Amino acid sequence: MEEIIYVDRKNTNCNKWDGQTGMFGEEGLHAMWVADMDFRVAQCVVDALEEYVQLGVYGYYKIPEEYYQAFINWEKKRHGYEVEKEWIRFSPGVVAGFHWLVQMFTEPGDAVIVNTPVYYPFLNAVKNNHRTLICSDLINQNGRYTINYQDFEEKIVSKHVKLFILCSPHNPAGRVWKEEELKQLFEICRKHQVYIISDEIHQDLIFGENPHIPSLSIGDYQELIVTLTAPSKTFNLAGGQNSIVIIPDERLREKWDAYTQGNRVIGGNAFGYVAAQAAYEKGEEWLEKVKKQIAENYEYLQAEFAAKLPQAVVTPLEGTYLCWVDLGAYLGASEMKEVVQKKCRLAVDFGDWFGGERFGTFIRLNLATSLENVKIAVEALVENLS
Ligand SMILES: Cc1ncc(COP(=O)(O)O)c(C=O)c1O
Incomplete structure (x- = not known):
């Protein structure tokens, strides 16, 4: 039976957790960016x-x-x-x-x-x-x-x-x-x-x-x-x-x-x-299990935001494991980095990267990680924005 195993990737030379300086100017942020997963690959691949x-x-x-x-x-x-x-x-x-x-x-x-x-x-x-x-x-x-x-x-x-x-x-x-x-x-x-x-x-x-x-x-x-x-x-x-x-x-x-x-x-x-x-x-069975975890993470995020940051606009997740959220009701574009990175200590993909200032109040969160990691990110945002 295939199991989905979360891996603590810190200090493994991975970009997501160990290579933040290039985009964020510092290390040690809670990583919700870069589109790869914090899950061990399917056992058939390892074998x-x-x-x-x-x-x-x-x-x-x-x-x-x-x-x-x-x-x-x-x-x-x-x-x-x-x-x-x-x-x-x-x-x-x-x-x-x-x-x-x-x-x-x-x-x-x-x-x-x-x-x-x-x-x-x-x-x-x-x-x-x-x-x-x-x-x-x-x-x-x-x-x-x-x-x-x-x-x-x-x-x-x-x-x-x-x-x-x-x-x-x-x-x-x-x-x-x-x-x-x-x-x-x-x-x-x-x-x-x-x-x-x-x-x-x-x-x-x-x-x-x-x-x-x-x-x-x-x-x-x-x-x-x-x-x-x-x-x-x-x-x-x-x-x-x-x-x-x-x-x-x-x-x-x-x-x-x-x-x-x-x-x-x-x-x-x-x-x-x-x-x-x-x-x-x-790898099909593994993929189905990973998708379940991602769906669970998304449901959690959506419910928490609906309850605690109700004006955050969470885009419906039809595809990808990347969740696009507009925080514009709470923060102006010029405040995003200060609050999301410096106060919340999150590494996210900032909206303006995706085409300019007009997307500056958005963040993109990578949900292919443990529910615990999603909780840390959501709680940090709720604490600093509500
Ligand atoms: C739309 C899209 N294309 C390409 C890539 C990356 O492709 P590769 O790692 O194969 O260069 C990504 C990764 O996030 C992506 O989202």
Whole structure:
């Protein structure tokens, strides 16, 4: 029987607990940021890695057929999506993947659109590559987010947008997009010849009623879309640096292959493959248990805030384990760091990171941890804000 085991990760060289200085200017904060889990991985992953470690030889690795099959079976079983092996490529992380795709699909100066607030490396990928960032804000109705199609299309046309980076499910707005929402976006993109990077790294962390819809599984938009996904969020394997690129369209695949061959990136780290294969083959029971813990943490947070900080707007968690909360009724944007970090002693992802000052009263809390840790964070906020 699989058990979910909380691990005290302090002093293990993990970013979340031991690497806070870069973003917060200090160490020792109660860590509710960085999207990885404080849970020990599935036992099948430990067993597979142990077996490989015991081999004692870590030379060049031939990606086994079973690795591809494990991922293909997972996609079919969990999402009803049939991926063909020929479509699958590698990148050493989804973030690296979308940086490369920005370079592949656009030229310096070209406009790239995102739906803000959004996972901030999207913004960096555009800026780091000297492209022009265009933000189309989601519509926020009391914490529930939808797409502003009119704004999205107007900006695509007026700014001559070449590329859209989609976050599906959406970090930090917690949305699991419905098929009709995705279709509407894709129709606009097709009409104006805009390529789409579909970041589906949170695809397996679904808590609401909407199922995750793989972008490539709907309609005939394949000539526009490259999907990025990974076992890293699902199975807590981010250190394995193994992510998956899905490219059904032959022309886009040729583009990708030319780019990666030009940079001599053909495959990843052996340990990452071993871990990913085991997880996709045998990690399902573990994932279901982890999701239960995350759901429990979210229910606790929601109930506590409703009772003790009733004007905090907690976004419904349809997907991801990242909870987006607006504290604007209690704090101004300029007070956030002073209160949340200095007084509450919390390391959270601050709202302005996700697209600017207008999100400055938000925080994003990582719920993939013990209920005790969530309680510490919630109690600190209640004490200092109520
Ligand atoms: C939307 C999204 N994409 C990508 C990543 C990270 O991907 P990777 O670690 O594979 O580079 C995250 C992590 O939080 C994320 O939320």
